[in-house]
Amino acid sequence: MLNKAILMGRLTRDPEHKYINNNMPVCTFTLAIDRNVKTANGEKTTDFINCTAWGQKADFIRQWFTKGMMAIVEGRIQSRNWKDKNGNKRTAIEVNVNEISFGETKKSREANGQTEPNYQVPSYAPNIEPNFTELDDEGDVPF
Numbered sequence: 001m002l003n004k005a006i007l008m009g010r011l012t013r014d015p016e017h018k019y020i021n022n023n024m025p026v027c028t029f030t031l032a033i034d035r036n037v038k039t040a041n042g043e044k045t046t047d048f049i050n051c052t053a054w055g056q057k058a059d060f061i062r063q064w065f066t067k068g069m070m071a072i073v074e075g076r077i078q079s080r081n082w083k084d085k086n087g088n089k090r091t092a093i094e095v096n097v098n099e100i101s102f103g104e105t106k107k108s109r110e111a112n113g114q115t116e117p118n119y120q121v122p123s124y125a126p127n128i129e130p131n132f133t134e135l136d137d138e139g140d141v142p143f
Helices: 055-064 106-111
Strands: 005-011 016-020 024-038 044-054 070-083 089-102
Touching (some): 016 055
Parallel strands (some): 044 089
Antiparallel strands (some): 005 070, 024 044
């Protein structure tokens, strides 16, 4: 069976990050994705897709993604069923994130008025130090 989703959109809010069951990090966020077709009135239509990431991906998203940023997500579609407090059956469809990438350059983010998030080492990995080097959008790749 094949279940693969590839999405590109903007985060509608800052990712929500928490720990569940034995300190497992989980991060949820929503992507706003414009459709290519417009309504009869000429207005654009947008889909809002809920996404969930686990473990190190959840920590990565918490540290590097904020509201309004463009993200490219690869994952699988899954559904969850439950009963609400009134006993009504409910279903949620979401994307379980396998990979996430930045959908725009730092220069584009700054042009849109977005600030760069600060990296913080997760508490369960205190000896990890980020060694990211920001590449100039105009320069050559250093290898």
